[in-house]
Amino acid sequence: MLLYLFLLLSHILGEFKNRDSSLLEAAASTHHLIHLMASCSALFPGLTAGDSISPDQDQLTGTEGKSVTMKCNYQTDSNYVLLSWYKHDSVLQAPQFILWKGAKTSTRENIPDKRYISRTTDKSTELIIRELTLADTALYYCAADTAQ
Template identity: 85%
Template sequence: MLLYLFLLLSHILGEFKNRDSSLLEAAASTHHLIHLMASFSPLFPGLTAGDSISPDQDELTGTEGKSVTMKCNYQTDYNPYLYWYKHNSGLQAPQFILWKGAKGYSNSELIPDKRYESRTTDTSTELTITKLTLADTALYYCAVDPQ
């Protein structure tokens, strides 16, 4: 399992590193449009064959100072915690943004930065970033942890 995660992260890091400079150039040259990409993350070993999560859209563009919302659809028979991570370029590890409970845990959440908001349903999780800046140009991961 660890080898699979390492290979998956290595592949993602390589893909993002190749895209990173062109993303930043595109963002800067389009009058402060912010380019965001979403992906899923199989970070939790408790996932079973029936558990899944995937982004609604692979790429989003937002305008500096405005808000943008990313969405991932998930499936699990359990009461999950849903996580969002941000990955900048290079070999940095993805940065934790927030977690929010769903189904039986819908009142539970940890959102340290108030520029981020999240909404969950029984089948989806959303990440809203308010007051976009060029620094928000990144790859975002959604992850599900069935409890």
Template identity: 55%
Template sequence: MGRKVCYFWCCFSTGLTAGDSITPRNNEVISTEGESVTLNCTYKTTYTQPRLYWYRHYPNQAPQFILYKGARSSSSEHIPDKRYQSTTSKTSTKLVIQQLTLSDTALYYCDGASALFPAPISLR
């Protein structure tokens, strides 16, 4: 089985409201093919119903939508591929990728619909 390394790198951002930000929680996560991995981001916003989005980005391609999940007073969600799961809280979002394969090696972004800029996470 191959080895995967998930590098988190920080990208603070500002949205329409001063102080909005989203950033990966950890610097690095290591997992292997066939296992599950959890990617975490924390966010700060004054928006009461944020939607938290996850994207996957392969080199030289456009980012691909994975899912969105509502947080705080928003219960909306759209998760088309059941291999992915997400949980949200008032300050964080998690993406769980089950049964890792080599094709999961990519740059992942967590983003907020309240005009937060995406925070990149590299999965290798």
């Protein structure tokens, strides 16, 4: 799953390289605004027509020390869904895993860093980042994995 995500992301990262650099420069110059971008990646092993995932907003700005919420909406007929979030802050390294959380019939979760919170519903996933810092400036990916 991660290899597929990495290959998919590396394909589109060329488009974001210049945009990532300008966001980091803008964040560094303000010292109190955090710029975040959201994207998505669909990882449906048994992909069926109608399965999709997409970010609610393409760009967000937060204030250092505060919280920010990113949201992706998804659609699948599967009853077992795992929704993941990844952070990509450098074109020189692969996206970093943040968390995954089950939805629909799955209540499982893996959230290693308690600064992150996730809420899931039958149609969406949210990533909440608490106590924003300049290091949170990045491109964030949401992904879905389903089982039929």
